[in-house]
Amino acid sequence: MSENSANNKNPLLPQMCKVIDVHRETPDVKKFRIQSVQGQRPFATLPGQLGMLSLPGVGEAMFSVTAEGDDWLEMALKQTGLLTDALHELNPGDIVGLRGPYGNHFPIESSKGKDMLFISGGIGLAPVRSFIRYAFKHRADYGYIDILYGARSYDDLVFKEELFENWPKEPDTSLHVTVDRGSPNWQGNVGFVPPYLEECAFSPAGKLAVLCGPPIMINMCLKSLSKMGFADEQIVTTLEMRMQCGIGKCGRCNIGSKYVCLDGPVFTLAELRELPQEV
Amino acid sequence: MELKKENLEKALTALTRLGKVLVPGVVDGVKKFVPYAAGADIDLDMVNTTLPPKDVLFPQTQKMYRFTTGPDAAFEEISDAEEQILFGARPCDAQSIDCLDKVFLSGEYTDAYYADKRGKLTIVAAACAKAAPTCFCRSMGVDPGGAPNADLLLAPTAGGWNLHCQSDKGKAVLEALSGLLEDADGQALPPAQPELVVDMAPVAEKISTMFEHPIWDELHRPCIGCGTCTFVCPTCYCFEMGPEMHGAEGTEMRYWDSCMFSEYTRMAGGHNPRPSAKERLRNRYLHKLSYFVERYGQTLCVGCGRCVEKCPANLDISRAIEMIGEAKTE
Ligand code: SF4
Ligand code: SF4
Ligand code: FES
Numbered sequence: 001m002s003e004n005s006a007n008n009k010n011p012l013l014p015q016m017c018k019v020i021d022v023h024r025e026t027p028d029v030k031k032f033r034i035q036s037v038q039g040q041r042p043f044a045t046l047p048g049q050l051g052m053l054s055l056p057g058v059g060e061a062m063f064s065v066t067a068e069g070d071d072w073l074e075m076a077l078k079q080t081g082l083l084t085d086a087l088h089e090l091n092p093g094d095i096v097g098l099r100g101p102y103g104n105h106f107p108i109e110s111s112k113g114k115d116m117l118f119i120s121g122g123i124g125l126a127p128v129r130s131f132i133r134y135a136f137k138h139r140a141d142y143g144y145i146d147i148l149y150g151a152r153s154y155d156d157l158v159f160k161e162e163l164f165e166n167w168p169k170e171p172d173t174s175l176h177v178t179v180d181r182g183s184p185n186w187q188g189n190v191g192f193v194p195p196y197l198e199e200c201a202f203s204p205a206g207k208l209a210v211l212c213g214p215p216i217m218i219n220m221c222l223k224s225l226s227k228m229g230f231a232d233e234q235i236v237t238t239l240e241m242r243m244q245c246g247i248g249k250c251g252r253c254n255i256g257s258k259y260v261c262l263d264g265p266v267f268t269l270a271e272l273r274e275l276p277q278e279v
Numbered sequence: 280m281e282l283k284k285e286n287l288e289k290a291l292t293a294l295t296r297l298g299k300v301l302v303p304g305v306v307d308g309v310k311k312f313v314p315y316a317a318g319a320d321i322d323l324d325m326v327n328t329t330l331p332p333k334d335v336l337f338p339q340t341q342k343m344y345r346f347t348t349g350p351d352a353a354f355e356e357i358s359d360a361e362e363q364i365l366f367g368a369r370p371c372d373a374q375s376i377d378c379l380d381k382v383f384l385s386g387e388y389t390d391a392y393y394a395d396k397r398g399k400l401t402i403v404a405a406a407c408a409k410a411a412p413t414c415f416c417r418s419m420g421v422d423p424g425g426a427p428n429a430d431l432l433l434a435p436t437a438g439g440w441n442l443h444c445q446s447d448k449g450k451a452v453l454e455a456l457s458g459l460l461e462d463a464d465g466q467a468l469p470p471a472q473p474e475l476v477v478d479m480a481p482v483a484e485k486i487s488t489m490f491e492h493p494i495w496d497e498l499h500r501p502c503i504g505c506g507t508c509t510f511v512c513p514t515c516y517c518f519e520m521g522p523e524m525h526g527a528e529g530t531e532m533r534y535w536d537s538c539m540f541s542e543y544t545r546m547a548g549g550h551n552p553r554p555s556a557k558e559r560l561r562n563r564y565l566h567k568l569s570y571f572v573e574r575y576g577q578t579l580c581v582g583c584g585r586c587v588e589k590c591p592a593n594l595d596i597s598r599a600i601e602m603i604g605e606a607k608t609e
Binding site: 009010011012013014016056057058059060095097215241242244245247248249250251252254256257262276277 | 343344346347348349350352353354356382383386387388389390391392490491516517518519520521522524529533536538544545550552562565566569570571573574
């Protein structure tokens, strides 16, 4: 058993880890904090990178690492099928396998000095959260931060504690939260993400937009951003493809000559326009 | 140096001291590479085996690691590589191994299972003096008279093969064969001239711009998505991984997969970015003729003709290459 699968000679062999904390985010999303069985962080990640999480005997799937601490990583899992149903049954102390980190990462260097516009919908806040946390940790490196987030309803908003408690307290930061359907426990904006984005009328000057969410939302937001004057190079998003190996071998996740697991998941809109339209 | 045909059995027996010797043979009517056993039905004149030798390095099922579930969960790596000698692989087969090397050994990550087996493989290639009607290796840049990445090359003569040593592993083979070889070279036969010829030049020039071309609406029509083409292809390497359970213990396995199956890209939520045969055939052909070239600088088709011969719907990649070459693009 390896100490760190990133250094292991066999990149397909998972590292044995344990769940140390489980937090229910929404009716169908749970957040898992994971540590190696030796009590260490399984591996270090950069914002936007992925990890292959496995439940021995059930299967494995790729998830973005939504946060990392000194001795843990976090992943937020939405229930979408057999494997995630089984993962949702996990309790602290249970064993999982993990390998990674995989993929490229958000442009943390080239975005320095820029104002940031983080846009996400549903579970799409999971990858974006890793970049938001990184930006707050290196607050002086980034300009003004706008966070626009939407979900179906108040109950479906993930990471509520950060959305409503922690992040609004950060300097030079505005939160813009919206839900598709209103409810008695929600006083904020009601409406879909793309029109709300246009309503907010962010100026593209000196900004980088980071966009993650369901494909329909992404497509509409891309149109909105273009309409608002954002250039293709100013928009960064992530792609999803079914993955198996995570290391560019199994052939599963290609879009044209690119492998999402190796060359992605983060692409600028300018890069996406160069790829075959097959997502 | 020449190995006479009458000494072939002795030579193969001598090689078994170096490891498992795989030779072209026939099992239940299927031509494929089989472990050599004295008196076996081997056929070095056979042009192409029906099944490619890829399973020697990349088995159809590979045990990856064992695990136990529950509170005492543990993972244990499995490594099952052994010395193997691939005897009588064709130049196209040798080139296909070069393609697989690119996939599994190059780049940021090395595939440990493939690397173990590759390190323990000796390739003794046999040049071709005759070609099958479906062979178009020359058009794909493969020389039927040579195999640059083989450890030893057998070049056919009237009564056997001249031996050309191409590496240290090749030297070990020569040593094992000492006493069985003639010092002089025999009269070499000219290499095969496949009659099937396609022109890759116009394809190479424009295929990267043809993703949206109407040609894909036509080409895929006969395809029934059976996956035969990927199964018999020496360079197709897509795989899938999954556990096999026995109570609380299990083995993680890796299996050949096929991009021609509809489940291949279907995601957990049900969305499938390649919903029909059109998208799947397009991806297979573009992977072979365009994407792989962009990534590794060579095509992922070696012109062996296996898929041409075996497709139940008569899809023919050599015809497709011609049609792509002739297609109009703005
Ligand atoms: S062998 Fe022919 S019919 Fe079968 S998947 Fe391949 S192209 Fe389609
Ligand atoms: S695509 Fe067909 S002709 Fe080309 S290498 Fe594969 S099986 Fe042979
Ligand atoms: S998941 Fe295997 S190539 Fe990307």
